[in-house]
Amino acid sequence: MLIENWKILLALAATAVVGGTDTSSSTLSFLPSNLQARKPKAATAPVKDQLLIDTLEALRVMQDKYFQVNAGTWPSAIDWTAAVVGTHVAGALGSLSKGLLESPVTTTCEREDFLLRENLVTLYFSQLVAFYFGQDAFSLRNQAYDDMLWVVLGWLGSAQFIESHGKSLFDSDSAAGADTVRQDIDLALGNQSWHGSIWTPPFAHRARIFWELASKGWxxxxxGGGMIWNPRLAPYKNAITNELYIAASINMYLNFPGDSSSSPFMYDPPGAWSPSAETDEWPPRDPKYLKAALDGYKWLMNSNMTNSFGLFADGFHISKGLARDNSHATDIAAGKCDQRDEMVYTYNQGVLLSGQVGLFKATGELHYLHAGHQLIQNVIRATGYDLYRDAPIDDLARLNPWELPPWSGLGRGGVLEEACDVSGECSQDAQTFKGIWMHHFTEFCAPLGGATSTPDVETVKAAHAAACQQYLGWLRHNAMAALGTRDDEGKFGMWWTAGLLNGLTTASLMQMAGPHNDTLLPPQSRPHAKGGARDVVDYRNYGVPNDPMWIVQGANVPAADSEGEDEDEDEETFNNRATGQLPIDHQGGASRLRSRGENSANLADPNNRGRGRTVETQGGGLAVLRALWELSKQADGL
Structure with a gap:
């Protein structure tokens, strides 16, 4: 769908007013001592304006190029990645609502500007409503527990947007709520709410249904506890499912508006129930959600899930203590999580952040914020970025066009990266991960507001904001890298690092790698990685291995194809079948760096390899730009 007068809207967006945050009075700090006095570099006004334009353009391309109104979805996505893309749209709508509609409306000209901006927000909200019907909720009900929890977060985020946007329009003196216009509206229409509020009950209902389905995985x-990843595979307790359970549970506690529909599939029509708190069967602020989040967090933080970088490894297998029959596992001993898969993904470091900030808001306990900031700092360090110098550890300007910075644990050259990025073999799952990290980072670093019982709340808010501002340079570095991967259509690539390395091509990567040289690849991606293949299994890219550690003996799982798992098959298939031996065990560096279809365009652009540019990579580009935009709005002096 093309938007008329797009250039006018971009020009209007560039005039949006942003506010600042004064943190000079803060005495508390979430930073190491060497960073507490460092003042972050502020972006200039033209840079800020261009950032907003780039963010809007990223959203436009994602919806114009990938969303189909008739289907109500992004057809090239699979069920869980579509849920994540929907979450990106809801987050972007919240940012647009605050960024485009916060200026007062007092004149006819300002009212016309406001209507153009509100029309833009309403356009994307209508597509989010279409996705409510386009989402394959029936399929998702039968998938893994993490797939279900993405649904919870997505529709809670959509409900939050409705609440905040409605308040900005009708419950304040900003935007359409200004004096003259508000009087006209009141006289003509009476006391109305924003039309989108009619969608809060169905969105909340779907979030509740999927939380209850997923909670069966505890x-x-x-x-001693923890969420199981997939009910159809051997017990595997992984970081992402537990982080999602924590984040979804605390968000249900803080933001679930209540639900009175007893239907297991859809929301009952208006008039079939009363929305009053007295008749709600599932009320807001139910303590069971808080308890679930607290129990999940306690288990995860005591599970020994982090590696020497302070990053979360993927998860734990249980090697002993189980007897298998045809249908279930029976505990015959103290089943322990004793075999850790050391594979590291970016999103395993991100989802927990929104859980941590939510737990702080619910309890007022500072250790949740401390742990979140520490995790962020661990991630930044593992990308090869020095926060004190506010620059990459390696001087990228001194690299030859064919050289790569060294791998640092979760990236290189100061840029967030998946282990599969350099080889160009990232799966549809992995193409979604960096965007997820950026989304939850944005949630963590949002202004804290007043939802906390902390005694000195203003000091905590200031300290939190000051710490987040220290990440601004690194965030800007990543956003510029991501922008460098856009093609002529404005589509973002998967491997952001390539956007900073001028002259890097698929051909030069192949020349560096040689026929059997894997030195370019991160340790997790090298054949015969230290610790053995079982210690590092990249199942998110190469499928679930067909061995007893992953597959329940006697389970009804189809045999693997000779070609291994197709990256494009849907998530339901992925969850119900085993694949062949990992390609990582027998492919050399050059073959793994080879592009599909070695034409001139592929050889010139490393982001044309593998799956190429997709709705998932576009979501990642949108998420990093939104994160930078939100933090830039909070910076001093803006």
């Missing part, structure tokens, strides 16, 4: 018979 298991205390093995490892």
């Amino acid at each position: 298991d205390t018979t093995l490892c």
Whole structure:
């Protein structure tokens, strides 16, 4: 769908007013001592304006190029990645609502500007409503527990947007709520709410249904607690499912508006129930959600899930203590999580952040914020970025066009990266991960507001904002890298690092790698990685290995194809079948760096390899730009 007068809207967006945050009075700090006095570099006004324009353009391309109104979805996405893309749209709508509609409306000209901006927000909101019907909720009900929890976060985020946007329009003196216009509206229409509020009940209902379905994955018979990843595979307790359970549970506690529909599939039509708190069967602020988040967080933080970089490894297998029959596992001993898969993904470091800030808001306990900031700093360090110098550890300007900075644990050259990026073999799953990290980082670093019982709340808010501002240079560095991967259509690539390395091509990568040289690849991606293949299994890219550690003996799982798993098959298939041996065990560096279809365009652009540019990579580009935009608005002096 093309938007008329797009250039006019971009020009209007560039005039949006942003506010600042004064943190000079803060005495508390979430930073190491060497960073506490460092003042971050501020962006200039033209840079800020261009950032907003780039963010709007990223959203436009994602919706124009990938969303189909008739289908109500992004057809090239699979069920769980579509849920994540929907979450990106809801987050972007919240940012647009605050960034485009915060200026007062007092004149006819300002009212016309406001209507153009509100029309833009409403356009994308209508597509989000279409996705409510286009989402394959029936399929998702039968998938892994993490897939279900993405649904919870997505529709809670959409409901939050409705609440905040409605308040900005009708409950304040900003935008359409200004004096003259508000009087006209009141006289003509009476006391109305924003039209989008009619969608809050169905969105909330779907979030509740999927939280209840997913909560069945909480298991205390093995490892003393924790969520099981997939009910159809051997017990595997991974970081992402547990982080999602924490984040979804605390968001249900803080933001779930209540639900009175007893239907298991859809929301009952208006008039079939009363929305009053007295008749709600599932009320807001139910303590069970807070308890679930607290229990999940306690288990995860005591699970020994972090590696020497302070990053979360993927998860734990249970090697002993199980007897198998045809249908279930029986605990015959103290089943322990004793075999850790050391694979590291970016999103495993991100989802927990929104859980941590939510737990702080609910309890007022500062250790949740401390832990979140520490995790962010661990991630930044593992990309090869020095926060004190506010620059990459390696001087990228001194690299030859064919050289790569060294791998630092979760990236290189100061840029966030998946282990599969350099080889160009990232799966549809992995193409979604960096955007997820950026989304939850944005949630963590949003202004804290007043939802906390902390005694000195203003000091905490200031300290939190000051710490987040220290990440601004690194965030800008990543956004510029991502922008450098856009093609002529404005589509973002997967491998952001390539956007900073001028002259890097697929051909030069192949020349560096040689026929059997894997030195370019991160340790996790090298054949015969230290610790053995079982210690590092990249199942998100190469499928679930067909071995007893992953597959329940006697389970009804189809045999693997000779070609291995197709990256494009849907998530339901992925969750119900085993794949062949990992390609990582037998492919050399050059073959793994080879592009599909070695034409001149592919050889010139490393981001044309593999799956190429997709709705998932576009979501990642949108998420990093939104994160930078939101933090830039909070910076001093803006």
